[in-house]
Ligand SMILES: NC(=O)C1=CN([C@@H]2O[C@H](COP(=O)(O)OP(=O)(O)OC[C@H]3O[C@@H](n4cnc5c(N)ncnc54)[C@H](O)[C@@H]3O)[C@@H](O)[C@H]2O)[C@@H](O)CC1
């Protein structure tokens with residue numbers, strides 16, 4: 001598991017540790033880790049040109065001390081001080097003592113073999129100030145290494161409200177920050193290295209499952225298992241207008257660990273032709289037969305409201321997607337109140353904006369994509385449901401406040417019907433008994449891996465390709 005903590009949690013843990021250590025020891029730990037990563041990025045340290053962009057806080061201090069360490073190994077280290085009068089005095093003295101110097105030539109940015117972004121870290125507030133902002137758009141030769149956080153990215157949320165430094169590598173200290181794991185911030189962070197500095201941290205508000213965590217969640221049939229004991233997932237999807245969504249949701253559900261898939265809807269003929277193993281029911285969710293979880297909504301068209309109401313009236317977990325979400329947004333969160341089993345909502349940014357409008361928070365898809373953590377947490381809290389917000393970083397939030405982010409995705413997943421496969425997959429995992437949080441985050445992880453597997457070195461994929469790649473993706477985790 002990868003954990004990310006908020007700035008105030010880091011500050012508290014830092015203060016406790018600093019009180020127990022000699023003055024400056026913590027910053028030296030950070031600078032040593034930072035310098036080691038930088039050295040690894042340079043073909044050789046001796047003779048290379050290193051530029052520090054140093055703001056006036058401790059983030060600049062870390063960068064200056066790290067540059068001093070590189071200067072001691074023969075690098076030509078220069079520091080561009082964004083506010084010379086307020087530069088970190090001890091860090092600057094260390095750099096000078098090691099043979100480094102101060103420059104006011106902004107052109108050094110483009111000539112450097114490596115740039116250290118020490119403008120702001122967890123103390124950054126608001127968009128970058130005018131002295132720092134131009135560096136966000138400047139051409140560079142060498143890699144940019146962000147110190148703790150790429151300057152201009154909000155560490156707690158990943159929101160980017162103005163110019164921000166695009167890093168190739170971010171070296172963060174003590175713990176990850178949520179803004180390094182969630183887009184758009186994650187896109188500015190590049191490859192993230194964690195330098196442990198010995199912080200004693202509380203439970204993390206944001207976490208990211210790694211392959212081994214997902215493998216431990218995936219269901220394994222026991223010797224006594226049969227198709228019913230493994231779980232049956234019901235899929236109420238598709239309409240005469242959109243039969244394809246039903247095929248795709250069933251394709252995902254068949255590969256998600258449940259022992260059987262029960263389908264109800266207008267695309268039964270097409271579903272059986274494509275997936276002969278599917279159980280077909282003529283009745284809606286209320287009388288379709290026993291299932292352990294329902295998936296409702298993909299391609300549901302006009303029938304979505306009826307299917308959603310019937311599914312919600314059952315006593316099993318319900319995953320609502322696509323048209324069912326539009327109906328839920330229209331009808332409001334009271335529809336979910338008092339359910340005996342949990343509900344999982346899987347909106348993309350547009351559907352999330354609709355769900356937010358349904359609770360009086362008027363916004364648009366762009367704002368949701370820019371403020372993913374905010375959107376997912378708010379929908380989860382107001383609807384009392386687990387939310388899987390799709391997109392470049394998929395965010396899963398449960399009503400208790402746990403947030404997981406998924407980093408396995410690829411832009412190739414943005415293909416029509418890809419979300420239908422995901423909802424079938426997540427519903428299938430729900431039917432095997434996983435909690436909505438686990439089912440959603442394991443499904444997002446597998447779906448992302450399958451997309452990468454299908455796209456290979458880089459080629460367009462179809463939603464059925466993603467479904468076909470779910471098995472090798474699963475095997476890559478459990479093998
Ligand atoms: N205190 C310590 O011993 C440790 C500190 N750490 C480092 O210290 C950093 C936090 O240091 P600080 O609390 O001094 O804060 P920062 O250095 O992150 O930022 C504060 C400084 O940035 C300026 N600033 C704020 N918003 C700005 C903006 N939008 N544009 C331009 N300048 C802006 C402020 O005027 C202030 O000078 C961490 O990110 C980490 O790099 C780590 O080394 C761990 C140990």
Ligand SMILES: Nc1ncnc2c1ncn2[C@@H]1O[C@H](COP(=O)(O)OP(=O)(O)O)[C@@H](O)[C@H]1O
Pocket residue numbers: 348389390391392393394409410411412413414415416417418419420421422447
């Ligand atoms: N840039 C991206 N990076 C990673 N995943 C993406 C990206 N764009 C889309 N996806 C994923 O692709 C799927 C698209 O689902 P959705 O928007 O519901 O499409 P559809 O309705 O056509 O099925 C989601 O799982 C989403 O997370």
Ligand SMILES: [K+]
Pocket residue numbers: 059117118119120121146147148149150151
């Ligand atoms: K920084």
